[in-house]
Amino acid sequence: MTERQLWERYQKHLCGVESVGLTLDVSRMNFTDDFLARMRGPLDKAFDAMEALEKGAIANPDEKRRVGHYWLRAPELAPEPALTKDIQDTVAAINAFAGDVHSGRVKPPGAARFTRVLLVGIGGSALGPQLVADALGSTADKMQVFFLDNTDPDGMDRVFAQLGDSLRETLAVVISKSGGTKETRNGMLEAERAWKRQGLDFGAHAVAVTGEGSELDRVAQQGKWLRTFPMWDWVGGRTSVLSAVGLLPARLQGLDTDGMLAGARDMDVATRVRDGVRNPAALLALMWFHAGGGRGQKDMVILPYKDRLLLLSKYLQQLVMESLGKELDVSGAVVNQGIAVYGNKGSTDQHAYVQQLREGVNNFFATFVEVLKDREGESMQVEPDITSGDYLLGFLLGTRRALFEKGRESMTITVPDVSARTLGALIALYERAVGLYATLVNINAYHQPGVEAGKKAAGVVLELQRKVLARLRAEPAKAQTAEELARAVGAPDEVETVFKVLEHLAANAPAGVRREPGTSRFETRFRAS
Ligand SMILES: O=P(O)(O)OC[C@H]1O[C@](O)(CO)[C@@H](O)[C@@H]1O
16 A cells, blocks of 8 residues: 555544544554444444443343443443442542541551552552553652552562551552452551551551452451442452542542543543444454454554553553453353453564564554653754654654554554543543453453462462471471372372472471472472471
8 A cells, every 4th residue: 555545544544532632543454344344233233232231231141240330430320329329429438538648637646647558459459550550640649659469578578668667657558359369368468567567557557449248348347447448349350440449549649530530431422332433442342353353363562652651551461351361252152262462662662572573473463552742841852853752753653664564453542641531531442442342252351260260279289288388397307209298198199289389488498398409309308497
């Protein structure tokens, strides 16, 4: 295609959402008009399913749950007045609580006010808040937010080191919808110990965001925590950033949570339009279907040319892959669906993997995110009439062209800035696109059975560890190999896991396990020390 022909294609297919100033350019995706025509029927079905979902249908059949994240920014759409009230009351409670924290009306026992937040959560209970905090944060924020989002002791120590002796003015926000996620439970216990070590009462410095009656809810009640905020079963973890999960930490940080809700609300209006080319979420879903043949045959590379959107790909990895990466479709057929997501930011990534994108295996489609506003205030000229921001755009367009010349497809989302409204709109755009695409490929986007398998397997490993430790302590003078110990605990076939557990225990002195070299690595003997 000539540049002139591409300009025509660009104009023909550019999809815009005036209310948030967003456009979606799919001109570098090599779909045909015939494809759009062929998809009209399946897309209508997706629109029907989405309308039923928003009206309160059981759209998550495997867990027999409604799917209500759209109601979070349009409470009047909730199917019952009580839900509308719950949503509105929770937003009001969040805003009031954050105001009380900022004013010092809610304060820690040992300081004039809370100045920091330590968020403890994982997956959707951390990724959304992390994206929001990073994208919208600035030195002007009312509170600094830190995250424990993994059960990595060293990772926690790094955060505690950053917090230092400011725990007395730090508010812990523990987030877990289920209230039982072990990584979050571990982070909470480690945080509690850190506060106790400084002679501080953890409960007087803690709030919870969790499901009513959950284990975490019980812990918060028993520990007389400051507050709990609700998570409802009709909001999935990966679509919870506009519930208390994301709104509470963002409001405490001092961010424009109303703007996020408004941007999402406006995008939702645009993505209800039953038109595959004028509805940006429908167009995205169609492009994903086209690129990967409805089978996820091409990876989704997320390339925002904006530092503030660095975490967008991490956020979308969960939203897209935990929603679409499913073994079975809704009929029970094995489909092994999904779309892999990766990327960081441009132009940085041009110096990392864009080489492969241009010349290597053509197993992807790129999504550029272009932000028109370069910065607050003036830019210097790095060359006559050229600024750093001009270079950023130049590299985006240059990379887009370099890929297209080699038959590599891309889309470009253009937004005016990285504001709360824009971020809310982007989040809503992808939530809707995932939901529409899921119907196109006939899967339930709203459960995550595969994660349970990993959690169960982890439980087996820890149970083995308990048995092995008991055995070693029962015979402290005896040094035994992994084989011997696996047999002794009645799990001879689990010898590899026993070996891995022993290696880890021996590497961490406090566990009280010592290794004695054997004739080979696998003949190493272990004993209680
Ligand atoms: O908020 P919870 O219940 O601790 O779950 C954390 C995350 O774990 C998952 O349940 C599984 O990965 C996610 O869907 C969720 O966001």
